[in-house]
Amino acid sequence: MAIESRLTPLDETRLDAEQRRVLEAILSGPRxxxxxxxxxxxHSPGLADHAQRLGAFCRYGTRLELRxxxxxxxxxxxxxxxxxxWxxxxxxxxxxxIADDVIEALRTGEEPIFERDDERLVYRLGSTLYATRRVDAALYADAVEAFGEPAVVELVGVFGYYALVAMTLNVFAVRRDTEVPLPFAEP
Structure with a gap:
């Protein structure tokens, strides 16, 4: 699959020892x-090393269902x-x-109609956190009751890690599936 970006292309013959070590760790991992x-x-092996380990946990190691x-x-x-x-x-x-209509509502910026309470709660937590930068006591209590405190900590970690991912992808204009229309209009 073609991936494009504004970054200097990697040349494996010019990778330093740390870049090569991190590259091997990423390629031999679950990704x-x-x-x-x-x-x-x-391009920054120190960041890559820590971020890829955090990402592996957020994606594969939390108490949350993959859904x-x-x-x-x-x-x-x-x-x-x-x-x-996306x-x-x-x-x-x-x-x-995740239901098709939920996915499409998210993509178009509409509030999804959820059939599952746990999905509605994840959406409420994330959208509230992003919109207000806080989560009020009632929503927090609902999340802890539904998922347990450790899973809520991990869920906030998922939101934070993937915000870092999104910022990285946006700044460096990373594009994949370049033959497919983009899911969002560019600003």
Whole structure:
């Protein structure tokens, strides 16, 4: 799959030892590729090393079902209008069980109509956090009651990590599936 960006293209013959170490760690991990923000982060091995480990936890290690993690990622991608983040995670979210109408509502900036209470709660938490930069006591209590305090901590971590991913992808104009129309209008 073609990936484009405004970054200087990587030349494997010019990678330093740290870049090569991080590249090997990423390629041998559960991702197996430099898709998404890793194309940028490999330019800074220290950031790449820490970010890829945090990302692996946020994606594969939390107490949340994959369906809820992927919903949180789509809420983030839609908020940041992150083209590549959406393109990467929309099919994963769909396969994990997020309904087509929820996905389309998120993409178009409408409030989704949820059939599942846990999805509605993830959406409320993320959209409130992004819009107000806070979560009030009632919403916090609802989230803790539904998921447990450790999972709420992890969910906030998912939102934060994928906001970092979205910012990285947006700043460096990372694009994948370049033959497919972008999910969001460019500003």
């Amino acid at each position: 197996g590729n430099l898709d998404g923000p890793f194309l940028a982060w490999i 809820l993690t992927e919903l949180a990622i789509l809420v983030t991608a839609a908020w940041w209008r992150s083209q590549a983040e 393109q990467i995670h929309e099919p994963i979210a769909r396969e994990a069980g």
